[in-house]
Amino acid sequence: xxxxxxxxxxxxxxxxxxxxxxxxxxxxxxxxxxxxxxxxxxxxxxxxxxxxxxxxxxxxxxxxxxxxxxxxxxxxxxxxxxxxxxxxxxxxxxxxxxxxxxxxxxxxxxxxxxxxxxxxxxxxxxxxxxxxxxxxxxxxxxxxxxxxxxxxxxxxxxxxxxxxxxxxxxxxxxxxxxxxxxxxxxxxxxxxxxxxxxxxxxxxxxxxxxxxxxxxxxxxxxxxxxxxxxxxxxxxxxxxxxxxxxxxxxxxxxxxxxxxxxxxxxxxxxxxxxxxxxxxxxxxxxxxxxxxxxxxxxxxxxxxxxx
Amino acid sequence: xxxxxxxxxxxxxxxxxxxxxxxxxxxxxxxxxxxxxxxxxxxxxxxxxxxxxxxxxxxxxxxxxxxxxxxxxxxxxxxxxxxxxxxxxxxxxxxxxxxxxxxxxxxxxxxxxxxxxxxxxxxxxxxxxxxxxxxxxxxxxxxxxxxxxxxxxxxxxxxxxx
Numbered sequence: 448x449x450x451x452x453x454x455x456x457x458x459x460x461x462x463x464x465x466x467x468x469x470x471x472x473x474x475x476x477x478x479x480x481x482x483x484x485x486x487x488x489x490x491x492x493x494x495x496x497x498x499x500x501x502x503x504x505x506x507x508x509x510x511x512x513x514x515x516x517x518x519x520x521x522x523x524x525x526x527x528x529x530x531x532x533x534x535x536x537x538x539x540x541x542x543x544x545x546x547x548x549x550x551x552x553x554x555x556x557x558x559x560x561x562x563x564x565x566x567x568x569x570x571x572x573x574x575x576x577x578x579x580x581x582x583x584x585x586x587x588x589x590x591x592x593x594x595x596x597x598x599x600x601x602x603x604x605x606x607x608x609x610x611x612x613x614x615x616x617x618x619x620x621x622x623x624x625x626x627x628x629x630x631x632x633x634x635x636x637x638x639x640x641x642x643x644x645x646x647x648x649x650x651x652x653x654x655x656x657x658x659x660x661x662x663x664x665x666x667x668x669x670x671x672x673x674x675x676x677x678x679x680x681x682x683x684x685x686x687x688x689x690x691x692x693x694x695x696x697x698x699x700x701x702x703x704x705x706x707x708x709x710x711x712x713x714x715x716x717x718x719x720x721x722x723x724x725x726x727x728x729x730x731x732x733x734x735x736x737x738x739x740x741x742x743x744x745x746x747x748x749x750x751x752x753x754x
Numbered sequence: 755x756x757x758x759x760x761x762x763x764x765x766x767x768x769x770x771x772x773x774x775x776x777x778x779x780x781x782x783x784x785x786x787x788x789x790x791x792x793x794x795x796x797x798x799x800x801x802x803x804x805x806x807x808x809x810x811x812x813x814x815x816x817x818x819x820x821x822x823x824x825x826x827x828x829x830x831x832x833x834x835x836x837x838x839x840x841x842x843x844x845x846x847x848x849x850x851x852x853x854x855x856x857x858x859x860x861x862x863x864x865x866x867x868x869x870x871x872x873x874x875x876x877x878x879x880x881x882x883x884x885x886x887x888x889x890x891x892x893x894x895x896x897x898x899x900x901x902x903x904x905x906x907x908x909x910x911x912x913x914x915x916x
Contacts, residue, residue, distance in 0.1 A: 475824040479819065479820040483818065502769060596822060598817075630816055666874075
């Protein structure tokens with residue numbers, strides 16, 4: 448059987464010690480410090496000019512070959528889904544009629560209150576921007592890369608600075624569900640920090656009670672809504688939306704749904720576990736919101752203060 | 755040859771393998787390649803691959819630059835030692851080094867993330883992420899050995915065989 452010899456460990460021939468481990472350790476630490484201070488940003492951007500097209504190409508190759516295998520499995524699943532959807536369509540038709548009635552009633556009430564919607568992006572987003580048609584007016588991108596570090600949750604989308612994406616912009620997917628925020632932009636790709644990343648936190652409110660809190664990513668990939676005042680009523684099934692507080696994100700994007708409430712009387716705040724509206728493991732098309740109208744501070748304060 | 759190969763490994767890692775999860779464990783091709791190369795070609799080459807490969811992975815990641823590089827260097831340093839040579843079988847030795855190397859990699863990665871201000875949950879990370887990943891990658895390590903042995907022979911045919 449073949450035996451492989453190799454240079455003896457960190458001691459070279461003649462007992463000479465290799466300095467390579469120490470050199471690489473120091474170099475690595477220096478790079479880490481320079482990266483954290485932002486000094487390496489131009490070099491990293493330069494590297495993206497080479498890596499971005501390669502990543503897009505690799506993703507394209509594996510998507511097309513993987514698609515062949517998926518098709519067979521999906522055909523079976525689709526048949527069952529079609530049957531289920533037909534039943535749902537019938538139910539939704541009935542519900543739609545009922546909702547139209549509510550809509551007409553709501554319009555009348557708005558007119559009575561002289562209410563004017565000042566935030567078209569948050570009011571129309573669910574209907575427009577998540578469809579493929581929206582790609583005419585907003586940059587859309589396919590997910591071309593998933594975070595290789597198992598302790599972080601990022602995805603890479605194939606829109607970047609050239610398409611108008613920038614750091615801090617919100618990214619949504621199907622059903623106006625919030626995916627996360629752009630943290631790094633390359634020429635043609637952008638890294639999106641998912642809501643489930645442990646470092647992610649988003650100002651949120653409950654659709655029903657308008658109680659505010661902060662949705663924070665957890666190490667296991669779940670979401671928690673923290674800092675909900677004790678006096679607020681939180682129920683399982685409540686929809687969690689972005690509150691727009693801080694002006695970093697549009698108001699009204701769907702974050703998820705409350706699945707569990709942890710309320711202890713001796714604590715100042717209550718916490719809710721939130722199931723994300725978006726399945727981060729099956730992200731395909733993502734959409735970047737490049738601009739939105741910020742909520743004036745006065746309104747957010749008024750809205751969050753109980754009567 | 756090193757740079758294109760490691761770039762390809764990093765791209766496969768970030769586009770395909772990062773989507774794969776087996777009971778919470780993810781196959782880490784770059785870690786496997788680096789560990790195996792350190793066993794096949796020795797410490798210095800293992801360290802160089804670890805550093806270069808780690809930097810490429812870091813460029814494709816949202817994490818701190820050089821974080822993965824440092825973690826891979828630590829793992830390669832361990833794999834490059836003469837530890838377990840008395841076992842005889844190279845495959846068994848690779849599995850042992852796979853366990854130790856992957857564990858070192860994950861612990862170093864968590865230390866770097868903590869040091870750079872990322873929230874780290876040690877209990878969850880070690881039991882639910884690192885643990886399963888260490889086992890999976892140790893099992894997969896022998897499968898990477900054959901291709902890299904072939905590469906070793908192709909690139910330096912006169913070296914290593916006695």
